[in-house]
Amino acid sequence: MAAVTLRGVRKSFGRFEVIHGVDLDIRDGEFVAFVGPSGCGKSTLLRLIAGLEDLSDGDLSIDGALVNDLPPARRGIAMVFQSYALYPHMTAYDNMAFGLTLSRTDKRTIEERVRAAARLLQIENLLERKPRDLSGGQRQRVAIGRAIVREPKVFLFDEPLSNLDAALRVQTRMEIAKLKEDLRATMIYVTHDQVEAMTLADRIVVLNAGRVEQVGSPLDLYHRPRNRFVAGFIGSPAMNFLEVAVVTAEAGAVTIALPGGATLRIPVDGAPPPAGTRLTLGVRPEHVGVAEQGMPATVLAVERLGGETHCHVALEDAQRMLVRMEGDIPISAGDRLRLNLRGETAHLFDDVGQRL
Ligand code: ATP
Numbered sequence: 442m443a444a445v446t447l448r449g450v451r452k453s454f455g456r457f458e459v460i461h462g463v464d465l466d467i468r469d470g471e472f473v474a475f476v477g478p479s480g481c482g483k484s485t486l487l488r489l490i491a492g493l494e495d496l497s498d499g500d501l502s503i504d505g506a507l508v509n510d511l512p513p514a515r516r517g518i519a520m521v522f523q524s525y526a527l528y529p530h531m532t533a534y535d536n537m538a539f540g541l542t543l544s545r546t547d548k549r550t551i552e553e554r555v556r557a558a559a560r561l562l563q564i565e566n567l568l569e570r571k572p573r574d575l576s577g578g579q580r581q582r583v584a585i586g587r588a589i590v591r592e593p594k595v596f597l598f599d600e601p602l603s604n605l606d607a608a609l610r611v612q613t614r615m616e617i618a619k620l621k622e623d624l625r626a627t628m629i630y631v632t633h634d635q636v637e638a639m640t641l642a643d644r645i646v647v648l649n650a651g652r653v654e655q656v657g658s659p660l661d662l663y664h665r666p667r668n669r670f671v672a673g674f675i676g677s678p679a680m681n682f683l684e685v686a687v688v689t690a691e692a693g694a695v696t697i698a699l700p701g702g703a704t705l706r707i708p709v710d711g712a713p714p715p716a717g718t719r720l721t722l723g724v725r726p727e728h729v730g731v732a733e734q735g736m737p738a739t740v741l742a743v744e745r746l747g748g749e750t751h752c753h754v755a756l757e758d759a760q761r762m763l764v765r766m767e768g769d770i771p772i773s774a775g776d777r778l779r780l781n782l783r784g785e786t787a788h789l790f791d792d793v794g795q796r797l
Pocket of ligand 1: 454459477478479480481482483484485486633
């Protein structure tokens with residue numbers, strides 16, 4: 442059971458606390474991604490789990506054992522860094538074998554494990570090369586291979602794909618997905634790439650300023666963000682937010698007034714707030730339709746991506762929205778549109794940003 446448990450984990454650098462009491466239960470064999478804005482503490486949290494930083498407070502367990510005071514080498518973890526961290530004077534083979542050689546594993550076992558990992562990563566023909574003679578993608582595969590041969594209980598990845606170009610990133614992402622299926626080990630993955638988090642992770646942990654905002658499956662976070670922060674962070678392009686007011690409230694739904702005069706009925710989970718309450722309406726750009734009837738809007742700017750068209754619009758009351766349309770749509774700045782929103786794909790947030 443290589444579960445990873447954090448209880449009340451805090452971390453300060455000098456007088457500044459950057460992790461403010463994090464509780465997390467990562468299950469055996471689970472792939473968990475840490476996401477959040479720059480500086481929110483993703484890497485620090487990963488380094489605490491790795492043992493590269495000491496906890497300021499709280500408890501950390503791996504595989505049921507408290508590891509607060511264990512050095513990295515004795516935690517049963519292996520870490521893959523953005524920078525690969527390979528020894529330049531060693532061949533790919535020796536880089537992969539290095540940790541096992543240090544721990545005095547016998548030569549035959551080392552050879553078997555290195556060859557098996559190389560096969561899995563399709564780098565068998567590169568083992569005699571030094572890092573300088575490998576491409577970025579190949580170097581990262583060697584670094585991943587070095588982690589695999591140690592047969593860790595937990596893999597830790599710190600933005601492993603961010604130094605790769607777009608095409609290689611897609612390919613290596615697919616390889617990590619396959620690795621996840623083949624190894625079925627616990628994996629914790631820090632990324633600022635939404636697509637990586639959404640496609641690889643069983644669950645995503647959204648961090649903000651050293652706190653956990655929400656933990657959930659990728660689609661759970663997309664469809665049911667707990668608050669405005671998660672709603673705005675998950676999804677690309679980002680969710681639109683509009684200031685609106687409640688017209689009528691009933692059990693299980695709220696009707697709001699949209700800019701331009703129309704109304705929209707939106708199902709809510711909690712107690713609906715009374716008429717007149719100011720709320721924030723959240724609508725994803727892909728959930729705004731163009732219709733005969735609907736909210737009037739004027740096109741401000743158009744971005745054509747070929748397969749889709751992003752249209753920036755201004756509403757009657759000057760609030761702005763982004764509309765994402767399928768295909769290459771013949772539309773230009775100054776055009777007038779009518780926009781159609783659906784209550785089932787809209788979200789409402791109260792004055793402190795909690796979803797209703
Ligand atoms: P990014 O996405 O930019 O890599 P991150 O979410 O991984 O960011 P961290 O690197 O964990 O963020 O940093 C969290 C906070 O802790 C930041 O404010 C950072 O400046 C601070 N910090 C990190 N390491 C140290 C350190 N060794 N000494 C002082 N402050 C640090």
